[in-house]
Amino acid sequence: MKYSTNTKSHHFQQASGWTFVEMLVAVALSSVCLGAGALALQSISTNAKRTTSIIEIDIGGNTNQNFYGDAGSKIRTYVAPNFGKLMFAQEIRAKLAEDALRASAIFCLPRTIPNIVRPETLSYPGGTVVRPKLDSPEDFRAFLKEVEPTSEGVFTSEIRNVPAVDKPNTTIFILGPAADVDKIQVIAIYEIDFLTPSNTAGIYASVRRYIGTNLTHYYDVFYPPGDGDSFHPQFVVFENESRKLAGESADIQKFQIAPYSPFYYMWLPDPTINPYKKLNWTKVDPSTAARSTYEQMAGKSAFGIILPMFPSL
Numbered sequence: 001m002k003y004s005t006n007t008k009s010h011h012f013q014q015a016s017g018w019t020f021v022e023m024l025v026a027v028a029l030s031s032v033c034l035g036a037g038a039l040a041l042q043s044i045s046t047n048a049k050r051t052t053s054i055i056e057i058d059i060g061g062n063t064n065q066n067f068y069g070d071a072g073s074k075i076r077t078y079v080a081p082n083f084g085k086l087m088f089a090q091e092i093r094a095k096l097a098e099d100a101l102r103a104s105a106i107f108c109l110p111r112t113i114p115n116i117v118r119p120e121t122l123s124y125p126g127g128t129v130v131r132p133k134l135d136s137p138e139d140f141r142a143f144l145k146e147v148e149p150t151s152e153g154v155f156t157s158e159i160r161n162v163p164a165v166d167k168p169n170t171t172i173f174i175l176g177p178a179a180d181v182d183k184i185q186v187i188a189i190y191e192i193d194f195l196t197p198s199n200t201a202g203i204y205a206s207v208r209r210y211i212g213t214n215l216t217h218y219y220d221v222f223y224p225p226g227d228g229d230s231f232h233p234q235f236v237v238f239e240n241e242s243r244k245l246a247g248e249s250a251d252i253q254k255f256q257i258a259p260y261s262p263f264y265y266m267w268l269p270d271p272t273i274n275p276y277k278k279l280n281w282t283k284v285d286p287s288t289a290a291r292s293t294y295e296q297m298a299g300k301s302a303f304g305i306i307l308p309m310f311p312s313l
Contacts, residue, residue, distance in 0.1 A: 085271035110163035
């Protein structure tokens with residue numbers, strides 16, 4: 001008996017095809033799924049609007065001018081938790097990482113009052129002054145005081161490893177090489193501020209990026225009051241392990257663990273988490289451990305960042 005290849009092909013096509021009834025069923029099911037998805041999206045959008053709160057706060061005219069270059073003392077911002085602000089926070093974090101890749105040095109300085117020092121370049125002192133060796137935030141603070149005298153009134157306390165509790169704000173100087181051998185380029189300046197508005201209880205958090213005096217990026221959020229710990233520290237400095245040879249105190253040596261380059265462990269405010277609504281942290285680590293100084297930051301921000309002090313090396 002001969003085997004018909006045409007018959008085989010014909011049967012295969014019939015087995016693999018869709019009938020008209022099956023197509024109708026598939027279309028009907030797709031319509032149901034699309035309809036359910038549209039209803040779910042509408043529900044999400046409606047609930048998001050209901051749960052999103054905007055508040056008008058008074059941060060003071062001078063602060064508003066310093067932060068954003070705007071007149072007036074009142075601003076409107078979103079109340080945490082807010083997921084819409086998350087996009088702006090992610091953008092700032094991405095810019096910080098991008099700037100760090102181009103940097104030759106990064107220095108974090110704590111402060112209390114708003115920062116007024118936003119140079120585009122830093123000139124080495126003239127005359128017979130020897131060029132400083134900038135290998136710590138404290139050395140940079142001393143250098144900055146010499147080349148930008150107004151900084152002395154802003155960055156008023158020494159910084160070794162953990163900022164003081166009364167210095168809740170931070171300025172990050174991103175430095176790079178300059179064409180002029182007598183100058184240091186300031187690639188960007190980041191500022192993180194926490195302040196209490198004058199017209200309501202709670203904390204206003206603002207994170208900004210400047211090139212010179214020009215504001216390029218920012219995000220902000222308002223944290224309603226709670227019984228949780230303060231957002232402190234914003235960063236911790238870990239020094240090169242070779243510094244242990246200096247024989248300093250145990251409180252300093254516990255931070256001297258960086259095998260190659262000193263680095264910062266840093267936290268940015270998170271718009272989706274109100275740190276002041278978190279339960280107070282119960283200490284776990286002994287005081288001899290470096291983590292004992294920042295373990296209370298657990299769960300207060302999803303924006304933890306590690307930045308080397310000397311990225312280009």
